[in-house]
Amino acid sequence: MHTRRAGSAALLLECADGAEVEAWRAELWRRRERGELAAAEIVPAARTVLLDGLADPEETAGLVASWAPPPAASTAPGPLVTITVWYEGEDLAAVAAEWHVPVAEAVKRIAGTELRVAFCGFAPGFAYLTGLPWSVRRLDTPRPRVPAGSVALAGEYAGIYPTASPGGWRLIGHTDAELFDIHRDPPALLAPGTRVRLVAA
Structure with a gap:
């Protein structure tokens, strides 16, 4: 996974495939619910995940880089x-x-x-x-x-x-x-x- 800036308040996570996108999407949603990530929007796509509404994208990039998402196979099933x-x-x-x-x-x-x-x-x-x-x-x-x-x-x-x-x-x-x-x-x-x-x- 690689990150890059997307405008003044957003960060784009570039993933290898859809399985990695889903793993990061689930992990980021969990961390936002626990108050560990302040992002107004978390938007998955085919090979990327967009974090928008960030106060400091550079700081968030460093934070995300320190996290490891669970393997896609262990991602908790949705409804x-x-x-x-x-x-x-x-x-x-x-x-x-x-x-x-x-x-x-x-x-x-x-x-x-x-x-x-x-x-x-x-x-x-x-x-x-x-x-x-x-x-x-x-x-x-x-x-x-x-x-x-x-x-x-x-x-x-x-x-x-x-x-x-x-x-x-x-x-x-x-x-x-x-x-x-x-x-x-x-x-x-x-x-x-x-x-x-x-x-x-």
Whole structure:
């Protein structure tokens, strides 16, 4: 892990992979809860963790360098959220073909896999879920509009569109789960570290 300044009040931790990101994310959240880290925001991404709202980024960099995150395998599991999915997306057959399995087997593998929120982005409430059995190619040409609640795959990630938007992910189903509600606390249903199961309706 390497650190570098990101503006006047932020620090960016650059990690080797998603497992190291999750280990640092969990460790930093724990230390903030214990009062050992004063950071307004701790934001994981695919290969980085951003600490924002720091009074002294240089001092924080030295502090973080003295800590060692636990191995990814020993990171305490997050809460489990079960989401009901109707597996009838227009790209489901293509995903199954890419995996060289029947559609029913593709659904079984996805629904039977415990995924984890690696990070959030793209749109409020959109979570990038890791843990898929195989990767999936993105569409060559993105769709101009993907309906809200669409469950989709791309690369190593699964995700659920919280609102209608353009998108190039493979659509495998849909859900009526509310991914983002400004009146809920917290507004996002899925936060980094959360375990997710996409069970078949």
